[in-house]
Amino acid sequence: xxxxxxxxxLLGGLTxxxxxxxxxxxxxxxxxxxxxxxxxxxxxxGIDCGACGAxxxxxxxxxxxxxxxxxNGCKAGGVEAADKISEIMGVKNEDTSTEKVSVLCCLGDKExxxxxxxxxxxxxxxxxxxxxxxxxxxxxxxxxxxxVSACPFDAIEMGEKGLPYVIExxxxxxxxxxxxxxxxxxxxxxxxQDIYIACRSYDDARxxxxxxxxxxxxxxxxxxxTEGGIxxxxxxxxxxxxxxxxxxxxxxxxxxxxxxxxxxxxxxLRKKVKGEQLKINAK
Amino acid sequence: MSLxxxxxxxxxxxCKEFSKDSKIKIIEPPDFIYLYLSQHTGIPSKPVLExxxxxxxxQKVAKAAGKLSVGLHSPVNxxxxxxxxxxxxxxxxxxxxxxxxxxxxxxPFKEKERAKISNIPKQKLINIIKDNGIVGMGGAAFPxxxxxxxxxxxxxxxxxxxxxxxxxxxxxxYRLMMEKCEEVMKGVDIVRRIIxxxxxxxxxxxxxxxxxxxxxxxSSLFPWANFALLKTKYPQGSEKQLIxxxxxxxxxxxxxxxxxxxxxxxxxxxxxxxxxxxxGKPLFERVVTVTGNVRHQSNFLVPIGTPFEYLIKxxxxxxxxxxxxxxxxxxxxxxxxxxxxxxxxxxxxxxxQNETETLKKEPSPCIRCAxxxxxxxxxxxxxxxxxxxEMNRLEKAKEMGVLSCMECGSCSYACPANIPLTQxxxxxxxxxxxxxx
Ligand code: SF4
Ligand code: SF4
Ligand code: SF4
Numbered sequence: 001x002x003x004x005x006x007x008x009x010l011l012g013g014l015t016x017x018x019x020x021x022x023x024x025x026x027x028x029x030x031x032x033x034x035x036x037x038x039x040x041x042x043x044x045x046g047i048d049c050g051a052c053g054a055x056x057x058x059x060x061x062x063x064x065x066x067x068x069x070x071x072n073g074c075k076a077g078g079v080e081a082a083d084k085i086s087e088i089m090g091v092k093n094e095d096t097s098t099e100k101v102s103v104l105c106c107l108g109d110k111e112x113x114x115x116x117x118x119x120x121x122x123x124x125x126x127x128x129x130x131x132x133x134x135x136x137x138x139x140x141x142x143x144x145x146x147x148v149s150a151c152p153f154d155a156i157e158m159g160e161k162g163l164p165y166v167i168e169x170x171x172x173x174x175x176x177x178x179x180x181x182x183x184x185x186x187x188x189x190x191x192x193q194d195i196y197i198a199c200r201s202y203d204d205a206r207x208x209x210x211x212x213x214x215x216x217x218x219x220x221x222x223x224x225x226t227e228g229g230i231x232x233x234x235x236x237x238x239x240x241x242x243x244x245x246x247x248x249x250x251x252x253x254x255x256x257x258x259x260x261x262x263x264x265x266x267x268x269l270r271k272k273v274k275g276e277q278l279k280i281n282a283k
Numbered sequence: 284m285s286l287x288x289x290x291x292x293x294x295x296x297x298c299k300e301f302s303k304d305s306k307i308k309i310i311e312p313p314d315f316i317y318l319y320l321s322q323h324t325g326i327p328s329k330p331v332l333e334x335x336x337x338x339x340x341x342q343k344v345a346k347a348a349g350k351l352s353v354g355l356h357s358p359v360n361x362x363x364x365x366x367x368x369x370x371x372x373x374x375x376x377x378x379x380x381x382x383x384x385x386x387x388x389x390x391p392f393k394e395k396e397r398a399k400i401s402n403i404p405k406q407k408l409i410n411i412i413k414d415n416g417i418v419g420m421g422g423a424a425f426p427x428x429x430x431x432x433x434x435x436x437x438x439x440x441x442x443x444x445x446x447x448x449x450x451x452x453x454x455x456x457y458r459l460m461m462e463k464c465e466e467v468m469k470g471v472d473i474v475r476r477i478i479x480x481x482x483x484x485x486x487x488x489x490x491x492x493x494x495x496x497x498x499x500x501x502s503s504l505f506p507w508a509n510f511a512l513l514k515t516k517y518p519q520g521s522e523k524q525l526i527x528x529x530x531x532x533x534x535x536x537x538x539x540x541x542x543x544x545x546x547x548x549x550x551x552x553x554x555x556x557x558x559x560x561x562x563g564k565p566l567f568e569r570v571v572t573v574t575g576n577v578r579h580q581s582n583f584l585v586p587i588g589t590p591f592e593y594l595i596k597x598x599x600x601x602x603x604x605x606x607x608x609x610x611x612x613x614x615x616x617x618x619x620x621x622x623x624x625x626x627x628x629x630x631x632x633x634x635x636q637n638e639t640e641t642l643k644k645e646p647s648p649c650i651r652c653a654x655x656x657x658x659x660x661x662x663x664x665x666x667x668x669x670x671x672x673e674m675n676r677l678e679k680a681k682e683m684g685v686l687s688c689m690e691c692g693s694c695s696y697a698c699p700a701n702i703p704l705t706q707x708x709x710x711x712x713x714x715x716x717x718x719x720x
Contacts, residue, residue, distance in 0.1 A: 116620055116621055117619075117620035117621065118606075119620075120641075120643045121703070121706060122703050122706050122707065122710070124710075126710055126714075127706065127710055130374070130709065130710060130713055131374055131617075131618070131620070132370075132371075132374030132375040132620050133375075133620070134620060138375060138376050203368070207368060
């Protein structure tokens with residue numbers, strides 16, 4: 001009997017002592033955790049996309065509490081997340097900017113734009129861009145899909161005609177595509193705007209006409225048919241000044257008159273790609 | 284006699300026999316000449332003429348703009364048509380001067396009176412070299428006048444004249460040495476007088492023994508010259524490797540040849556210097572090897588600005604369908620996206636390949652054979668750097684020295700798994716420099 005009792009008492013005693021020590025040290029050396037960090041982390045999209053500059057969502061949440069990141073720093077979370085985070089932090093979200101969405105500023109698909117060479121090097125847009133590209137247009141989309149693989153929200157897909165398109169339901173306007181594309185072809189435009197200029201070519205009319213049937217030729221007609229200086233010329237390229245636009249209707253005359261057909265409606269582009277599979281993340 | 288060399292490198296088939304025996308041929312100029320404003324390393328030149336102006340052969344059509352820049356000279360008589368955007372052999376569209384060639388009035392270049400060469404002071408010689416638009420003809424096209432201004436704190440011990448031409452296919456330097464050995468040596472003499480070295484080396488690879496003998500035969504006229512025969516190996520003609528092979532001194536990372544008291548100049552450049560100083564002739568034409576899969580591989584004396592297309596036609600066309608055109612040799616050269624790219628001052632050759640030669644092999648995983656490590660002439664670890672770059676750990680790749688990769692292509696050539704190593708390093712280098720800016 002004693003043979004059993006001694007180890008039981010001994011081990012039981014030891015367990016009690018160690019247990020007490022653990023409880024004591026856990027209380028004594030407790031790391032004070034700000035519960036706001038937890039709360040903010042819960043609001044964030046949680047995909048660690050890195051667009052805010054922090055290495056991940058947890059680090060961003062920590063950073064907000066410490067004051068290194070702004071309450072509206074999470075681009076993927078958008079206005080909604082910014083509002084909630086500012087509530088937790090007890091500050092007012094000063095940023096009243098509207099929600100944005102990413103659009104592709106190139107219409108040069110396989111039919112519209114001329115290809116001048118065949119490329120069989122490393123299959124990324126970055127590598128192809130370094131070699132000068134395989135398209136006649138030196139500003140147009142290279143179609144190898146760096147943006148598709150870079151988008152952390154599966155919001156870009158490659159279309160059948162060699163141009164990527166944005167699945168707007170998934171796009172959070174994090175801006176990663178804008179930075180990834182070696183030709184800088186993405187732009188974040190206000191979500192309530194429909195019409196935009198889908199070209200980034202600074203070439204003159206002759207060159208553009210040789211290589212693409214829908215490129216901006218720099219004819220300046222759109223600046224003259226619209227009012228309020230909402231379109232300005234940047235060299236040979238027309239650019240919409242989004243901050244001057246109140247109503248998207250203001251751009252309609254340009255959409256109608258543009259001889260190169262470079263203005264497009266987001267909604268129409270989407271209708272076209274709807275034929276192809278339009279995948280929506282069930283998240 | 285044991286041959287000099289460096290550690291690493293590869294032994295590709297040299298393929299020089301195609302164009303080796305074709306004498307340098309003077310060609311009819313094409314209808315239009317396109318002179319890119321950026322022909323050289325440094326600031327692009329600035330056009331100086333009005334549209335519609337008549338130009339004469341050898342006339343300056345663009346001037347040097349800034350500290351590191353040289354001018355451009357018309358290689359033909361004709362009409363100045365302003366500037367256009369034109370495909371550049373180094374990629375992209377670049378601004379180029381367009382000259383319509385006047386074929387009726389094609390007087391050859393008139394040699395200028397010359398003062399006694401030995402009386403011209405050093406600074407004047409450098410000015411002549413600058414005014415005549417001379418740049419390094421080996422490929423990088425670095426303005427020669429700038430290179431010649433060695434800081435006075437550095438004493439040059441070894442002047443090396445690079446007649447190695449280690450790239451497969453190319454024979455333009457070889458032909459120059461065979462046909463113009465004395466002129467080349469006179470050019471070397473000028474460089475020698477400017478930088479005043481202790482030793483002068485004429486470096487030639489062992490697969491060009493005949494050129495070596497020809498050059499050596501001038502030694503009675505130029506007693507100061509040493510002739511060095513080097514092992515046939517790629518990239519023997521690269522500046523740092525050449526210095527290592529001949530002097531045994533290694534240029535430090537990020538350093539320049541004069542840090543180890545050496546100075547390298549290409550034979551083509553020496554010839555251009557000869558022409559500028561002795562004949563007053565600016566650099567407006569150069570020897571270009573047109574080779575590969577064409578009917579008559581040749582060495583042409585080509586006006587700068589001649590379209591590749593025109594030169595390929597002169598060889599009576601390609602055999603089979605062209606699938607790749609390379610500006611320079613197949614290892615370091617750049618594949619063209621357009622056949623209308625034009626010859627620049629640094630174009631030493633044009634290699635045409637058809638489908639059978641450009642088969643693409645799919646890369647497979649690295650088998651850690653270290654073939655790339657063995658051959659890298661810069662002593663880098665290509666396979667490790669590749670992995671870091673793949674994971675976008677640029678900092679690590681930088682630590683491992685990816686910036687000193689000279690894109691020689693040896694590792695890609697040697698890799699049995701067909702991994703595009705050099706290509707990846709090129710991308711990484713551009714990413715790193717972009718980040719810095
Ligand atoms: S949009 Fe830019 S990144 Fe995307 S496929 Fe086109 S060139 Fe590549
Ligand atoms: S390409 Fe760069 S890494 Fe590869 S062998 Fe040459 S120097 Fe070394
Ligand atoms: S040569 Fe190719 S397979 Fe061999 S170690 Fe280098 S990368 Fe790997």
